[in-house]
Amino acid sequence: MTRTGPDRPLDVFLHIPKTAGTSFNTLLSRAYGHSDTLHVPFDHLDDGTRALAALPSERQQALTLLRGHITHGIHGGIPRPVRYFTVLRDPASRIVSFLNHMAAEAAHNPTSDVPWLTSLRDWSDMETYIRQRPRQVDNYMVRALSGRDFAPGACDEAALEAAIATLHAMPAFGVYADINASVLALAEAFDWGVLPVLSRSKSGNPRRITLTDRDRAVLQDLNRYDQALYDTACALFRDRLAARPALRRRADLYRRLTPAVTWTETALRSLRHRSSNLRARRP
Template sequence: MPTGRPPARDNPAAGITGRVALVGCNGLIGRAVTRLIGPVLGERLTLVNRSELGPAFERWAPSARRAIADLAEPDRVAAACGDAEIVVDLVADGTPVSVHGFDLRRIHQLAALRCDVHAALAARPGRHLILTSSGGAVYGEAGETPVSENRAERPAAPYGLLKLSIEQGLAHVGRATGLTWTVLRIANPYGPGQQVRRGQGVVAALVEASLNDIPFQLRGDGGEIRDFVHVADVAEAIALTVRGGRDLAGEIINIGSGAGRRIGDLIRLVEEAGRRPIRVETMPQMPGEIRSNILDVGKAARLLGWQPHRSLERTIQLLLTERTGSAGEAADDPPAAEDAAPARMKAAPGPRTKATPPGPLWFFLHIPKTAGSSLRSELAGGLAPNANVTVAPADSGRSFEARRDAAFDRFLAEHAARPFRFASGHMRWRQVRRLPAQDPQARLTTMLRDPVTRVVSAYRYMRTPLHPPHEDFIREFPRIEDFIEHSAHRNYMALFLSDSDDEPAEAIVDRLDSAFAFVGLYEDYSLSRAVLLRLAGVAAAEERHVRKTPDLPVNEVTASADLERRIRARNERDCEIHALWRDRFERRRAEFLAFLAAPSDARPAGPGGALS
């Protein structure tokens, strides 16, 4: 078990030859790997992600090539990897909680999508692929004895089944194409910059609970045993695997600490380090959740010359002192806990003070299919800390709207404890209207889109694998006409922006004028984007379209005057809202252009000194 500071040793990346591509590099592990190998590989490193990477990557890997590609477009992912001899697949597959409700069909769909990506990557002869998988979820219940790679896989929950299905799909691609591969089954990573997610990131969640005096949600009775491994140790293991390359072909290797921790003991450890009790909310375990899992890491020592070194106790003390754990997205440039000055450990955490970020919160009310993912990516990349407000997975006791309310409640509590600079989510006005009362300096923004193109775009998107239940959707709505007639998909913009079902469109638009700092138009995306980024103080890079719906035979739609007429007839409130706002937008076009041409400290007139 790791107990102290890692001994001085060479960077494992120093022995890497050739070109390397990291796919899905903006998670906890991907960021740690980039930070480790970026300075060594320089131009030999390619970073592939589904959205724009934040400014920290410029510091970690200033010479690396960057590319945006989504798994829904396997050929694009393969093209983005270029001539890399080794590709590391770091893509997250949700969390145990978010995947819990998936049925077999949905799991197979997601695994097949990843299989298509791996097959596309195999088109380059001689390429080697390294897949990061899950040690705990794949093996299932293991008892208190460390499990080796020889142990039969018995996943007990959908998340483990998904991870194992992806592994098996990769092996099939290898047999069919000659692609060589190595799988790393990773225990529970922790460390600076970890996001706090429901059902994942126990260490980060406990640190947040201690710092912010918020409840920690415990699934079970605290006797559950988990294997926790520092993300910097994981990054070193990945770098050593990259260095081994094809010599490790066909190997499955556990990466963990080799020791188990009871969750109840971990709670007491954080309480002692933080010098305050933690309020624990006990929740029932999910069906199939394992009681105990510890990984045997002997094979990693033999094949990679790797062993974990970082101390969980030391890292917790430093996280509490340095306050690098975040309730939102990963910190932009989190310090490595094991590199912090030893004197920091002696500083007792005093009463927590509210941190104030250098600027107001911008909240993006994201109406689906209005180019919000693209804007969100850019704003999140330039404004930290930030958060994506997401609704918890389905449960039998609460409606979707109740869970949406709960999600926004959690966000408000987190923002009060530690202010964000940017946040977004598929929230409605009935939730978002509470934000200005709590934070009068917060600035609201959103985007509108012509209802005809928005409805067509939503229909096309939901017929692709980007929308996990797309097969169910296709069966329910075999034609776009069926989709148009369904009441749940009408007047979506009014649904997100109105106070009530019968609120007049003009009243909604007046509120956009008075309560929102800026409202853009999809049809004027370039101008809207430029103004919003300038207002928020985010440097504009090359314009990119994130999560673009792929053109597939199954989502072809033939435009016609009759189709447009039917959509407008079924979305009258949205059409009125869009037309009224388009008129106000046009009247201010000259002002927008003058604002963009003016010095950077100039601001156009409008409510609160911002755009309306």
């Protein structure tokens, strides 16, 4: 599909938290640029309709990429082709990483009395946190891919089937456990025209939350639909990869370039930061 003219697609990145999103968004900035993309803030947990509607019509038509922690569904409201993609991760690992990320946020807000922040600073157990902020740890991947904002604890087979249907309809998707091959498959499917290598721009958050066996059992039971979606994604990804052995070999080659790409992007960010500071200091 062309990226110019009335039939140009709107590509939509359904960004699942804690799936290498910072590195992935850096790659997307290289692939799409900045002028014709829209990033939906984290607090707009919908299909992106509100953020898109807030733009002038000319800007809406010029967009080539919509990205953020958004859900499936915007294709029903715009007269353009829409192509979705995402990266999925093992639910238990993703949620543990998410909790530690948010615990770091809570530590930076020591005076806040927001209940879910307090529950992270004064961690007691998983069930207490779930009562404060359930949607983030309750089948979030099914929620995003199905586009269904089900009540806490109300995920069902219908939502899972809708999420799996979305997965099958994507030109390509990624799995965190095989991120190098994922990036290459996505770059080829969406014709990104950039070196398909992610930088390691973040070292991760310190482990602040320790889950007990009871906590893990609660998470496993609650996220059984996310687990089913992830298992389906892994099987489908393996099947697609098995049919393309050359892609695996190329992915392994590109993986070796990660340190060089990381160094380059870190240096570029530093130069941009210094340039911005110099401009700010000029009279």
